[in-house]
Amino acid sequence: MYKLLSHNDLDGVGCGILAKLAFGKEVKVRYNSVSGLDREVEWFLENEDRDTFLFITDLSVSEANEKRLEAFFQAGGKVQLLDHHKTALHFNEYEWGHVVVEDEEGRLTSATSLFYDYLVTHSFLERSEAFDEFVELVRQYDTWEWEKNDNHHAQRLNALFFLLTIEEFEEKMISRLHFNEHFHFDEFEKKILDMEENKIERYIRRKRRELVQTQTGDQFAGIVYAESYHSELGNELGKEYPHLDYIAILNMGGKRVSFRTIHDHVDVSEVAGQFGGGGHAKASGCSLTNEAYQQFVVNTFHLEPLREDARRNRYNLKRSSFGTLYKNRMEELFFLYPVNDQNWAIEQNNKNLEQTFTSFEKGESFLKRNYEAWLVRDDAFVNYLMDQVRNERPEEKTNEE
Numbered sequence: 001m002y003k004l005l006s007h008n009d010l011d012g013v014g015c016g017i018l019a020k021l022a023f024g025k026e027v028k029v030r031y032n033s034v035s036g037l038d039r040e041v042e043w044f045l046e047n048e049d050r051d052t053f054l055f056i057t058d059l060s061v062s063e064a065n066e067k068r069l070e071a072f073f074q075a076g077g078k079v080q081l082l083d084h085h086k087t088a089l090h091f092n093e094y095e096w097g098h099v100v101v102e103d104e105e106g107r108l109t110s111a112t113s114l115f116y117d118y119l120v121t122h123s124f125l126e127r128s129e130a131f132d133e134f135v136e137l138v139r140q141y142d143t144w145e146w147e148k149n150d151n152h153h154a155q156r157l158n159a160l161f162f163l164l165t166i167e168e169f170e171e172k173m174i175s176r177l178h179f180n181e182h183f184h185f186d187e188f189e190k191k192i193l194d195m196e197e198n199k200i201e202r203y204i205r206r207k208r209r210e211l212v213q214t215q216t217g218d219q220f221a222g223i224v225y226a227e228s229y230h231s232e233l234g235n236e237l238g239k240e241y242p243h244l245d246y247i248a249i250l251n252m253g254g255k256r257v258s259f260r261t262i263h264d265h266v267d268v269s270e271v272a273g274q275f276g277g278g279g280h281a282k283a284s285g286c287s288l289t290n291e292a293y294q295q296f297v298v299n300t301f302h303l304e305p306l307r308e309d310a311r312r313n314r315y316n317l318k319r320s321s322f323g324t325l326y327k328n329r330m331e332e333l334f335f336l337y338p339v340n341d342q343n344w345a346i347e348q349n350n351k352n353l354e355q356t357f358t359s360f361e362k363g364e365s366f367l368k369r370n371y372e373a374w375l376v377r378d379d380a381f382v383n384y385l386m387d388q389v390r391n392e393r394p395e396e397k398t399n400e401e
Contacts (some may be wrong), residue, residue: 002027003048005040007058007111010161014112014138015057015082017173022125031166034059034277035287041065045072053078058111060088070094084109087269087278095123108143108280133183134173144282147235156193158231163196177313194273199231204236211237211247212303213246213372216295219245219266223300227251234260241306242367246271248296255288256295304329309375316381319360324365325381326373333384334373336363 004019006012008031017028032040037059044054045068060083061069073079079096081088093096098118100109116135119125137154140146146154161169176183185193203226211224222244226233234247241263246261246268257275259268261282269284277286286292307329310316316325323337335347339356344363346353357363367373376384 001051001052002055003052004029004055004057005037005044005046005059006031006056008033008166009058009114009142010158011110011138011142011168012058013161014110014135015055015115017170018112018115018119018135019055019130020170020174020216021131021148021177022119032059034285035138038065041069045069048079050075054080054226055115056081056083057115058083058290060085060091066091066094069096072161076236079100080118082111082114084111085269099388108139108145110139110142112138112142128177128181130177130180130183134177137183143280144231144235145330148312153185155232156197159193159196159200160185163192200232201244203229204233205231207304208237208240208308211241211306212300213241213244213306213367214296214303221245221246221296222306223250223296224248225250225252227253230258231260235262238262241368242361243368250288250296250395252288255264256285257288257292258285259283260305306372307374310377313375313381314376316376318364318375324360324364325365325376325384326371327376327380328371328373329387332371332373334367334371335384336367 002019002023002246004016004027006015006029009286010015012031019027030040037056039060040123041056041061042065044052048054054077056079062080065353066163068080069081073094073096081091081094081099083091084101085099086101088102091099098114100114103109112135116131120127123380125131137151137157140149140151141154141158146152164172178275207224207226209220214221214223220243222237222241222342224233224247226249234249237247238244238260242262244264245266246259249258249260251258257272257277259271259279261268265283269281270288272278272284273356275286275289279282279285288297317395318324321338323335326334326336328334332349336344337347338360339345342356342358344360346355346357346363346367355366356364
C-alpha cells in the first residue's frame with residue numbers, strides 16, 4: 001500500500017492525481033494545509049501499517065517529525081519526501097528527502113514535476129504526452145512562469161481547480177489523462193472559464209481601489225484585504241504599482257497572509273519567513289501571527305488607499321518627452337521631465353528637487369514611494385501648462401523691453 005500526504009493547492013493535488021494514475025486503489029491520498037501536515041504525519045507513524053510507503057509532496061514537516069521520520073526510515077520504514085521550496089533544502093541530508101528548486105536545465109521545479117519524474121524513473125508510471133502537458137501546466141502555474149511564457153492555459157487550469165471540488169477536479173483530470181493523447185479543456189469548461197475570467201477582472205478592479213501602501217524596513221509593500229484570487233490579484237497589483245516591492249494580501253477569515261512580487265530582486269519567501277512562513281521567491285505566505293497582524297493590520301488600517309493613475313489620457317502620458325504631471329493628497333504638483341537623453345528631473349510645485357534619475361521609471365518610482373503621487377487627468381495637465389505659459393509671459397515682455 002501507498003499513502004500520499006500532499007498540499008491542498010493545484011501543485012499538491014497534481015501529485016495526488018499522478019499517484020492515483022500510478023497506484024490506483026493501492027494509494028490513499030490526503031490533502032493538507034501547511035499547518036495540518038504534521039498531525040497527519042504523527043497519525044501515520046502511530047497508526048498505519050509499517051509496510052505502507054509514505055510519500056510527502058509539496059510540504060515539509062516540523063523538526064520533531066523530521067526526527068521521527070528519520071527513525072522510521074532507519075527502522076526499515078518506507079518514506080519519500082519531494083519538495084521544491086528552498087526552505088526545505090535541508091531535507092536533502094536524508095536518504096528519504098529529495099528537494100530540488102531548479103532542475104539541471106535551470107527551470108524552476110514544482111512538486112508535481114518532481115513526483116512525475118520520480119514515478120517514471122521508478123517505473124510506477126509510463127510517460128505520455130498528455131501527462132507531460134498536464135504536469136508542465138501545473139509547473140508553469142506554480143512557478144509563475146506561465147506569465148513570462150504567456151501560457152494562459154496554465155492560469156485557466158488553476159481557475160478550473162478552484163471552480164470545482166478537489167474530488168471533481170481529480171475525477172475529471174484522471175479520466176482525461178487516462179483516455180486522451182493530449183491534455184485539453186472541454187467546451188463546457190471553456191465557457192465557465194470565460195465567465196470566471198470576467199469575474200476575476202471585476203474583482204481586481206474593485207480591490208485596486210482598496211490598496212494601501214506602507215514602508216517595511218527598506219521595502220515598500222502594498223496591502224489589500226481579499227479572500228479570493230490571490231495569485232491573480234497579486235500579479236495585477238504588482239504590475240499596476242511596480243514601485244511596490246511586494247503585495248501583501250490579507251485573508252482575515254483564514255487568518256493568513258499571502259505575499260506576491262513581480263520583481264526578480266525581491267524574495268517574498270524571506271518576508272514570509274520573518275513570520276514563520278515560507279514559499280517561493282515570488283509567491284509565499286504565512287499565518288497571521290501577532291507580529292504579522294501588528295505590521296500589516298494595526299500599523300496600516302488607518303491609511304488611505306492609493307489613488308489610481310488616470311487611464312484614458314491622450315496628452316499627459318508616461319515617458320513623454322514633454323514631461324508628465326503627478327499630484328498627491330497634499331495637492332502638490334510634480335512634473336517629471338527629461339533633462340537630456342540620460343537624465344530625468346522632477347519639479348515639485350515649480351521648484352526642482354535635488355535628485356535626478358537615469359530613467360523615467362526610477363523617477364516615477366521615487367514619486368510614488370515617497371509622495372504617493374498619481375498621474376493626473378488630461379484636463380489638469382492642460383491647466384498646468386496654461387499656468388506655466390501665463391507665468392512666463394511677464395518675463396518675456398521684460399526681456400523684450
